[in-house]
Amino acid sequence: MAELNIQELERRFQEKIDNDIRIEPNDWMPERYRQTLIRQISQHAHSEIVGMLPEGNWITRAPNLRRKAVLLAKVQDEAGHGLYLYSATETLGADREETIDDLHSGKAKYSSIFNYPTLSWADMGAVGWLVDGAAIMNQVPLCRCSYGPYARAMVRVCKEESFHQRQGFEIMMKLAAGSEEQKAMAQDALNRFWWPALMMFGPPDADSKHTAQSMAWKIKRNTNDELRQQMVDITVPQAEMIGLTIPDPDLKWNEEKGGYDFGEIDWDEFWNVVKGNGPCNKERVEARRKAKENGEWVREAANAYAAKQKMKKAS
């Protein structure tokens, strides 16, 4: 077969994408597409895994057995999500453990929301409701992403996510309908998580350097601001319904645009947390690094045992 020149390959590639034909692992793809995907999917995977920590923080203190089981199952799901996503990066030729090492060295990023501490039981409600809520909003469009393994992982993830948000909202609902202390606890959690949750969609479109190319490649299907607006519009009535107040004095329904106007996000805080200065950045990465380090001898032993068994079988 005649060697196709790179322009022709790229043209055919983009044509496939434009026709909504999925790209599969061994298909030709531009190197930048591969690299962008590896970065995006592994960041997403890291977020799932680091995201286990703030909620894992309350498993042993959950207030009753039902909540304990639900929270355990929820955090476990996040480990699963991380795993599906790391698997997707491996189809692109990225090695899982190397990808993880990048997280531990600080080279790779993860969602900055997980650098905030969970200080009360109500935070389990706020995280499920807002953080998983925002994640779902981000992820549903990715089920149609151009890269097959990523899209399929997202389908699986989204199916599992739906209970995460509900259990969080249920916690909030119960607290909001509870005693004065419980109500205050819920409101305080909403106050602390509202703005960081809106930051989860990333910087404003005007400052987002990857958006245009990623949209053309269909590895991103909506802009940051579109999704953020959607989140606000959906969440505000939910908060009202259970009697909690969104901590934004500028929040106002805008009849003309059919959505809410909302206050200025503190992007300095966002960039500060991204740079590593959030309340828990150090602890989160440290916890993951330790887990890997403490598991080293275990993984080594399992390999050694497997090798011995193979030898035995062969002889």
Add this chain to the structure above:
Amino acid sequence: MNTLFEYLVRLGDDSLILGHRLSEWCGHGPILEEDIAMTNIALDLVGQATSILKYAGEVEGKGRSEDDIAFLRYEREYKNALLVEQPNDDFGVTMMRQFLFDAFRKPLFEQLTQSSDEQLAAIAEKSLKETKYHLKHSAEWVIRLGDGTDESHDRVQSALNDLWRYTDELFFTDEVDADLEAKGIIFSSEELKASWSEMVKNVLNQATLTIPDNGWQHDGGRRGLHSEHLGYILAELQYMQRAYPGMEW
């Protein structure tokens, strides 16, 4: 004394406290796949604790729910075996603790499926399926670690040496057991110990581990005399219920 209630609390507390210990691993496992596996076992144990303590509340007949029993007793009223409250330490200790416990619970639930108490038999039936898997998982790990590298062998051998002193207590019996055995609700603890010993010997042998001399054996858990570890477990477990008494979550 309501012997069935007492027995159910012992049974349920084993699941509750070991489930608590295992859930401490969530997010910190040696590899992602094993993190998920340990959480599954923890979930099974929390589920067992829920159904057993719920039944205990019914048997007691004082209107206590499974949550009242799980979260609102004092230290001396918890009746789990000392083994399950021992700290996780490293993965070797956790898996050895799990194996020694699973090897006891599998034959126990096998027996209890024959219980004259239908509710207990039903709980045992469901728990047995879960426990068979737990045992397979923990036994395989003990073998892998024992027969893995020098380091893993030493670690898991020292885990075995440290935990061995808590194993006899699993077969502890007193007037509670005697009464229930007479009623056909539970069965011989000697038979239990025999199946346990056989399983343990077999697996430790494959793992190239040495069974420690049967030195001093601790007990007390079944009578509510615990190690210092339990108090800290309860401080976390009960935090919300104690800080916000009488509220719903």
Add this chain to the structure above:
Amino acid sequence: MANNEWPLWEVFIRSKQGLSHKHVGSLRAADAEMAVENARDVYTRRSEGISIWVVESNNVHASHPTEADSLFEPAHSKVYRHPTFYDVPDGIEHM
């Protein structure tokens, strides 16, 4: 081995009796036994399966996408392999 990384396995799940095993994803495991157990915990937490296959990923041999034309296109023209290619007069049943 760098990082003591475990081999990669592909996981196939039969979701119910009567259906074939379907690829669902991959995972890491040191041996086959562990791979089956990990697959159970990772991919069947919501009763998605009743049977599991695992295959070490480096044992999967795939056709190459650049050969897709020559492998699969020749079949497109062989329409006579499909029943719709044939005329069946009205009134003929059970065919």
